[in-house]
Amino acid sequence: MIPGTEKMADLHDRLAAAALRDGLLDIAYRTIDSPVGPLLLAATERGLVRVAYDREDHDAVLAQLADKISPRILHEPGRLDLAVRELDEYFARTRRSFDLPLDWRLAAGFRSAVLHHLPDIGYGQTASYAEVAVLAGSPKAVRAVGTACAKNPLPVVVPCHRVVRSDGAMGGYLGGPQAKRLLLDLEAA
Template identity: 40%
Template sequence: MTYRYTATPTPIGAAVAVFSAGDRLVALGTAEDPGWVVDAVAREVRGSLAPADADVAGLSAQLEEYFAGERTAFDVEIDWSLSTGFAAEALRLVAEIPYGETSSYGEIAARAGRPRAARAVGTACRFTPITLVVPAHRVIRSDGSVGEYAGREDVKRFLLELEGAIAR
């Protein structure tokens, strides 16, 4: 199968979106080097990636609106094929956290019916194949501290401040 990808500049790096058949979002990652995300996703999907001719599913425009503070939700169909087991279940719950709100790792674990699995939720968030649209940045520690986002607390804090979930 051939997957298509787009790269959109954002304040936190290039957002590389990979789409499967039917313009379903299979991966979204940010990096200073878009090629790194493309290579990593190509290995995961075991397929080839080709640049898209246009803004697939309007996601590039939606990302621009989000970072401009004009969009609070993304309108794109998700292909969950790169998430399995408890991680997939946790990430689906994370996707339900509203803009401007946060939830703790423990709260997500409890909602998934596994109240002792907060660390597993953290692992799912850290390794989610779809960032931003699946708002792992909205999941915080039970003590109220923000924690990290793909290893970068500054990025997580920036996103939560952008959404008004924490004070600037």
């Protein structure tokens, strides 16, 4: 262990506890290893607000959260224990849907409507962008569905990976094609 590391960890823990106690912590975050690579998880007191792939640049995501929600952000893994447990269960194939509270403030308008319908696509199933547009109440908004999926602040948990092209091809994915394929294969097994 590097000299002073234990003292720094203890200081961090005390500062995090004080920030939480005094209402100075608006966003807690942590990273986890997963089969689709490192994931950044961020939560507010309302619930999980952001899941970010490594390719999104975790530092940039935290900066965006500071701009859009609050600069009072702290590495506080404890607030994300439920999210970590549910994601671990999902990746272990023992969980098919997520029950944790979600903070939807990063999605608005039609994008929010699309994202709220994605959990209706069952585990191991897929739906086309066109089918999701119908579910969201705007059958002609196929491209807007693609944009909503591409800007999903809660990938994996809100399953945009289950949305595919009408011809059955995978289409794009925020986490990249390998991550989308892995998630679809995981659910198909």
